[in-house]
Amino acid sequence: AETAGPWRRRSSGTWRGQEEMSIDPADELKRLRASIDNIDAAVVHMLAERFKATKAVGELKAANNLPPADKAREAEQIARLRKLANDAELDPDFAEKFLAFIVTEVIRHHEKLQGKG
């Protein structure tokens, strides 16, 4: 019932014995934005941790003369993320674009580190 406010045009009636709830759109907007802000904070912290891991991978590869790129690994990552996205009802194309966006930044970091060394 919490999400069945009057702005939900899809809800065509009320449940038996339940009155239509009137939710202030401004309150509802505030609630949704608070959730978005919480999610963004979680993602920023996840990404901070991810860049620590990719930095360690870069250092490990450099110290052991391993090639920076690994096409098989990348293909696996894409396939796995697309499947996860699909299961979570997220557009798999967006998940793939997102991974590409992150990987572009990882490459930028690695190039920066190599330039400094």
Add this chain to the structure above:
Amino acid sequence: AETAGPWRRRSSGTWRGQEEMSIDPADELKRLRASIDNIDAAVVHMLAERFKATKAVGELKAANNLPPADKAREAEQIARLRKLANDAELDPDFAEKFLAFIVTEVIRHHEKLQGKG
């Protein structure tokens, strides 16, 4: 000691009474990649949840004739994320680029919905 493998060139010696640990680079790479995969799964699920929230915001705004864009809200989001990124040792410019990347997708979703309606 777990992270003080021989590939860490920064580590110039061993702790008193502790022998230099020899970590197989392939094992270490596997471990780091498993962490990256866990983080990516977490982020994909967070983003799935985020798009549910922005979809609800779009519907709420449409039903209440609220303007789709809100420059004040966007400026607050950017400032907040930059601060969070800074505290988490993530590049604030990247955090801002990341938000812009997500918002572009949100706008694409909204336009798609409007086109269908």
